Amino acid sequence: MFAQIEEYFRLEKMPHIWCPGCGHGIVLGAMARAIKQLGYDQDKTVVVSGIGCSARASGYLDFNTLHTTHGRALAFATGIKLADPELNIFVVMGDGDCTAIGGNHFIHAARRNIDLNAVVFNNNIYGMTGGQYSPTTPQNKRATTAPYRTIERNFDLAELAKSAGATFVGRGTAYHAKMLTDLIVNGAKNKGFSVVEAISQCPTSYGRRNKMGDPVDMIKWQKEQAVNIKAAGNMTQEQLGDKFLIGVLHQDEAPEYTETYQEIIDRAQGTVKK
Amino acid sequence: MTEVKDFGRLMQGNEACAEGALAAGTKFFAGYPITPSTEIAEILAEKLPQVGGKFIQMEDEIGGMAAVIGASLTGLKSITATSGPGFSLKQENLGFAVMAEVPCVVVNVQRGGPSTGVPTSPAQGDVMQARWGTHGDHPIIALTPVSVKETYELTIKAFNLSEKFRTPVILLMDEVIGHMRERVQLPKQGEFEVVERKKPQVGPEQYYPYRDDGTGVPPMASFGEGYRHHVTGLVHDETGFPSNKPEMVKKVLDRLHKKISDHLDEIIMAEETNLEDAEVMIFAYGSVARSAKKAVNILRKNGVKAGLFRPITIWPFPSTKLQEHFNRIKKVVVPEMNMGQLVGEVERAAAGKSIVTPLNRYDGELITPVEIVEKVQEVL
């Protein structure tokens, strides 16, 4: 299976830094398969990432890759896309990267509907720095900075993306890797800002502390807690309980930023009437 | 046919900066509005699309700096403009540009600080922030214009230096220079140098994005050109991939510094007026240098042999140029619109050979020629 996507990896950069049982490798694999399906030219594809365990993904991939500063990946990517709208851009972020320090860039990229494909590796924790709570850590969980349990309410990342204006929002999990690939493919085909939230597991800094068992248990948890949005319609609120939805959660149409900017250029250059 | 005489045009400093950027070939601006720099953004918002360039108002200055770096990595000459509070926000990514060697120009039209301070008053309080604002040991280039015309010229120069040395360059203006209007005759395209970044001369297989080609400045491929490579703010080896080997860390930091310090003759600019026979030197930059020039004239009329040293490049600091004078000139007055920032560097260069006296104003008012004259008379 790996053979099909091997060409997209910088094999000399392996082994990767991720812990055994970490979900990030599965999400990265799903992303590589998606790019394979999309058939994008490697030279015309850019992977931008922030800072975190997830963000290390960019270094393992054989595209134009940019490992930026914590939270700012989307802002760097905005500059790249605007500079050359022909490029296919994937933006890899962790949940903290994307919704805490980078929350402002996230909502504004969505509002602009700029054609970037955000893939958010959501493990509900700050993995790289050893397990501090993030904006997506649910209430009543343990983190190194929440020794008495978390009291803050968590973001629903997909809802946030949708309300901010993203024109494609999907959610998958490391367990549902095939679906994740499909979501990333569909997100990339959407001309506008696309968000795919990939539920990943961090056994080292989250699972252990919250008694979620070993990585296999954490993956099982994803399988059991996830409800396909297509099935959710037939379920009662009670049945849904604290489960989460996966699949294409939102899709609509809006003018894409770089295309609209091209109209501005045409108008300013007098190639079309003011 | 009667000859049409070119009387030039009335132009504001910020406008000259925007025009200089366009003349240098900029195709990208990203930033966030802040007094007294906003006109630069406003003018480029109008003019960039006319030349096929791109303008974007980002959600904050952090994003502005990030987008500028992204665009530059994609091959566009890129610029952002701000003032004190926004300059602080740009610092983390400014450091990224130093580390990843991404050419770009960062304009700071200084206003009174700290914090929101005095938005509409001139100041020179960010001199040290320009030098040490981002974390870690790093080289930086900062230029300070004295007039509207020079703002135009130095904006072009800032781009040239940034492209040549693959480094961010700071144009440190102040509110007076930014908002002042002067009649200027600008050089025509072709009458000034425009530098483009060095591109790889080898194929993608042989390309190492951070390999020193002997000049200290590695050739730079853009994203999308077929030279797939990795860019990171982590210390990296010549392939661009992270390394924390002590010898690699040292090697990278040494090269980053040396590519600047080995070319000081190309980077350091200063104007020297009446220093040949001077008994007292006034050291002044930016709008204060305008008053200093008048002060020199007044002093000379009164028989005092005064001269002016005006650094145009303040970082790297022009120590060597300055030291040439300290064998002879034993008195130096350093007026600054801050509580004394660059004066420390002058003292360091003087190394006890000359007596250095500061003259500071930090109330949002300009330092007048008379104040400088009085200070000179006091020290003589």
Ligand SMILES: Cc1ncc(C[n+]2csc(CCOP(=O)(O)OP(=O)(O)O)c2C)c(N)n1
């Ligand atoms: C400005 C800044 N603040 C803090 C950090 C430290 N830091 C590095 S990664 C990280 C959190 C990463 O968590 P997340 O984004 O959820 O990704 P994960 O590691 O879990 O994949 C933090 C706080 C930093 N590098 N930069």
Ligand code: SF4
């Ligand atoms: S700390 Fe967590 S997120 Fe980071 S590599 Fe280990 S398991 Fe993965």
